[in-house]
Amino acid sequence: MPAPLSGITILDLTHVLAGPFCSSTLQDLGARVIKVERPGTGDDTRAFPPFRDGESAYFAALNAGKHSIALDLKAEGDRALFDRLLSRADILLENFRPGVMERLGYGWEALQARHPRLIYGAVSGFGHSGPDAGKPAYDMVVQARGGVMSITGEEGGPPVRVGASIGDIVAGMYLAQGVLAALYARERSGRGAKIDIAMLDAQIAIQEHSLAITGTTGVPPGPTGARHPTITPFSTYRAADGFFVIAAGNDAIFARLSAALDLPLAGDARFASNAARCENVHLLKRLIEAVTLQQPADHWIARLEAAGVPTGRVQDMAQAMRDRQVLARNMILPVAPRPGGPEFVAAGNPIKMTGLAEAAGRPPAPELDGDRAAILAWLDAGEP
Amino acid sequence: MPAPLSGITILDLTHVLAGPFCSSTLQDLGARVIKVERPGTGDDTRAFPPFRDGESAYFAALNAGKHSIALDLKAEGDRALFDRLLSRADILLENFRPGVMERLGYGWEALQARHPRLIYGAVSGFGHSGPDAGKPAYDMVVQARGGVMSITGEEGGPPVRVGASIGDIVAGMYLAQGVLAALYARERSGRGAKIDIAMLDAQIAIQEHSLAITGTTGVPPGPTGARHPTITPFSTYRAADGFFVIAAGNDAIFARLSAALDLPLAGDARFASNAARCENVHLLKRLIEAVTLQQPADHWIARLEAAGVPTGRVQDMAQAMRDRQVLARNMILPVAPRPGGPEFVAAGNPIKMTGLAEAAGRPPAPELDGDRAAILAWLDAGEP
Numbered sequence: 001m002p003a004p005l006s007g008i009t010i011l012d013l014t015h016v017l018a019g020p021f022c023s024s025t026l027q028d029l030g031a032r033v034i035k036v037e038r039p040g041t042g043d044d045t046r047a048f049p050p051f052r053d054g055e056s057a058y059f060a061a062l063n064a065g066k067h068s069i070a071l072d073l074k075a076e077g078d079r080a081l082f083d084r085l086l087s088r089a090d091i092l093l094e095n096f097r098p099g100v101m102e103r104l105g106y107g108w109e110a111l112q113a114r115h116p117r118l119i120y121g122a123v124s125g126f127g128h129s130g131p132d133a134g135k136p137a138y139d140m141v142v143q144a145r146g147g148v149m150s151i152t153g154e155e156g157g158p159p160v161r162v163g164a165s166i167g168d169i170v171a172g173m174y175l176a177q178g179v180l181a182a183l184y185a186r187e188r189s190g191r192g193a194k195i196d197i198a199m200l201d202a203q204i205a206i207q208e209h210s211l212a213i214t215g216t217t218g219v220p221p222g223p224t225g226a227r228h229p230t231i232t233p234f235s236t237y238r239a240a241d242g243f244f245v246i247a248a249g250n251d252a253i254f255a256r257l258s259a260a261l262d263l264p265l266a267g268d269a270r271f272a273s274n275a276a277r278c279e280n281v282h283l284l285k286r287l288i289e290a291v292t293l294q295q296p297a298d299h300w301i302a303r304l305e306a307a308g309v310p311t312g313r314v315q316d317m318a319q320a321m322r323d324r325q326v327l328a329r330n331m332i333l334p335v336a337p338r339p340g341g342p343e344f345v346a347a348g349n350p351i352k353m354t355g356l357a358e359a360a361g362r363p364p365a366p367e368l369d370g371d372r373a374a375i376l377a378w379l380d381a382g383e384p
Numbered sequence: 385m386p387a388p389l390s391g392i393t394i395l396d397l398t399h400v401l402a403g404p405f406c407s408s409t410l411q412d413l414g415a416r417v418i419k420v421e422r423p424g425t426g427d428d429t430r431a432f433p434p435f436r437d438g439e440s441a442y443f444a445a446l447n448a449g450k451h452s453i454a455l456d457l458k459a460e461g462d463r464a465l466f467d468r469l470l471s472r473a474d475i476l477l478e479n480f481r482p483g484v485m486e487r488l489g490y491g492w493e494a495l496q497a498r499h500p501r502l503i504y505g506a507v508s509g510f511g512h513s514g515p516d517a518g519k520p521a522y523d524m525v526v527q528a529r530g531g532v533m534s535i536t537g538e539e540g541g542p543p544v545r546v547g548a549s550i551g552d553i554v555a556g557m558y559l560a561q562g563v564l565a566a567l568y569a570r571e572r573s574g575r576g577a578k579i580d581i582a583m584l585d586a587q588i589a590i591q592e593h594s595l596a597i598t599g600t601t602g603v604p605p606g607p608t609g610a611r612h613p614t615i616t617p618f619s620t621y622r623a624a625d626g627f628f629v630i631a632a633g634n635d636a637i638f639a640r641l642s643a644a645l646d647l648p649l650a651g652d653a654r655f656a657s658n659a660a661r662c663e664n665v666h667l668l669k670r671l672i673e674a675v676t677l678q679q680p681a682d683h684w685i686a687r688l689e690a691a692g693v694p695t696g697r698v699q700d701m702a703q704a705m706r707d708r709q710v711l712a713r714n715m716i717l718p719v720a721p722r723p724g725g726p727e728f729v730a731a732g733n734p735i736k737m738t739g740l741a742e743a744a745g746r747p748p749a750p751e752l753d754g755d756r757a758a759i760l761a762w763l764d765a766g767e768p
Contacts, residue, residue, distance in 0.1 A: 004569035004577075017592065029565045049614060050600040057596040127736065130712030135689065140610075140618065141696040144629045147704035149610065149620070151547025154538060159620055159627055159698045161610045162546045163535025164590045171734075173557045178735045180564035181413045185388035185739060187571040193388075193738035200707075201734040204715045206548045208401065208731075210701040211716075212441040215729035216434040220700035226524075226533065226545045230433060234524065236533070236543055243543055245528045305519065312525040314543045316604035317594040320531035323584075328514030331588045332595075345599035347592075350585040351562040352511065354577035355569060 001355035003030025008183070011036055011082075011089040012066070015043040017139070017165055018123045018199065019095040020062045021172035026091070026179065027065055028349040029356070034085065034375060035063060035366065039070040042368040052342040060365040061346035064335045068366035069375050073104050084379050086111065091119045091179055097136065098128045108194040119182045119192040123175045127198030137199055139167035146203025151210050153223035160223065171202040232277035233257070236314055238289050239297035243314035246288070246304065250274070253309055260307040261291045261300075321345075334361040385739035387414025392567070395420055395469055396450070398479040399427040401523070401549055402507045402583065404446045405556035407477055410563065411449055412733040413740070418469065418759060419447065419750065423454040426752040436726040444749040445730035448719045452750035453759050457488050468763050470495070475503045475563055481520065482512045492578040503566045503576040507559045511582030521583055523551035530587025535594050537607035544607065555586040616661035617641070620698055622673050623681035627698035630672070630688065634658070637693055644691040645675045645684075705729075718745040 008031040012023045023033045048058040071078040101107045108120045125137020143149050153160035178195030214220045228234035236243045248254045258265040265271045270280045297313050304311040335344040392415040396407045407417045432442040455462040485491045492504045509521020537544035562579030598604045612618035620627040632638045642649040649655045654664045681697050688695040719728040
């Protein structure tokens, strides 16, 4: 069984994060990605730290296995070449500000007339409609405006940014979903589609909890640190060597937790129900940590797992990258070096599915314009 | 042009968040979702706060427009009915612990033999393989173990949970991608596929930045509050009435920022380059806030936007739900009441694409087993 997107070609005009994250996912599903970069500098992330031997590890991970050609979409010869690529592509991805593609003569209307099967995927800060469509955005701007920062941070403290760039990443994931739906629809209709993803829209879409609370009570929730707002104990706790999570979602689990920690709490009225535990949350935390601080996290995790209490270590990225389950699932992959170049690491493909073989590693990311000859040969050969 | 997934039927055995989030997305793309619930109590989130007139707003938003039938998959009559549903379904979704479906006789191997075109999508805490496959997980457990909590929070402070439940949500999004890819592949192969998504894998997949840093330097990054770790000024700042973001990504933007704030910083050696600004980040923050504290955020945002400095307000959810761009993009929708029932709100569909009409609202979420008669009639009629 071939990979789901085998034979699909993506022309990828995107740079930095949301767009390349999307095309990486589609590549993991079997598509060929031709990265069309600006001559001279290429994708901005080629200059993003951290570096190894002068090459960006960030760029390498996000663009492993893609093919690069540098084209100036305002220059006549390059435009002719881009037109040849368009006639062979299934999908075009772009993340310019709204209107840029139209000014280049490559807006959706124009492209659809010439390439009716082409799927056109766009991702931008605020989308292609609405009063703020033209404004620039960064990950942090949409994390702030979309509300996620207002519910992230210490209780009563200032707003905190989510450490992963979910402003970009979630938008890139929605773009991938739209493109995949359009591919399926094209099999039935014979026609492509335009997908218009806004980073701000994507932030609203993931606010399941705070949107329901605000819509029902009128009062927006604030941050609650590492604690669940309405379940106790459901938070991080200190062990001798770091933090771990205890997630005791009901009275039965709480009773097992008390027993596993040798804490005589099960008969205590202050902790007899979730409501009572929520009222005495700070006292309960002190009582639990008085015990858990005496041994390392692994000791408590083994003990709580044996007692059927959901738990887990708060891991830094070095620990997560050595996690036995993460490794068993093939989620940390080497990015192969180009001849003489450095090796990097990247995340594996989280979509495990029939027809998709697990890779032992990722191919190298391209040098800027490094695949021009191969791409020209492919165009000339006229093969799929 | 019909919606991309028009005519597609999903049998959805999932509950709580990751699975229902996935089936909501597929429903937004045009699929019909039949929610198969446990008799008596149904989806756990029917009992999740907040409530209106005794009904869960959380459940209503996540399940708007789905159809509900209650089935006991261990009871003979219900199993016969479930088999009839399977023969009409394109997609089956489940989020049980690994092994549960096999014990019910509905594992992938058995289903594939009887329904070769069926697509089987599973989401679980740790996936269907690896040493920890059988363990229970909650959102917070995979946020902790996957590393995102270690990079979220105040600088030097304890780990903080991401306010949105990205442990579940990102996993549900990957499941949707796998299902969509499988639908496309089925058009060519005639055969279904199994998709196996682990919440922990999904957390690793979104760690673009911290994975690159840790893989290259060996040193995992920590939290940096609301501040970008390597660009300055790129953080939240206090205005008279709240926080807003300034994202000055290069020297030219910084010069425009200084001018817009009437701060004579452009010639100051302590702020002459991004490296210098990063060294003096705390001093620079005090200088900027000495100005910005004097006026409300809207004042500064208008001024900085006019100067071409990326900026935006840190909005709580009530503000985000009134945001003119969010409303213009149709991202806040009423959930229609059932006769005599309460109205709720839900997020709109962030995938704007050709063939998908924008809805003015969402249909109500189902009562437990509320669509049994209609589903039986549909089965009897034999229509698509």
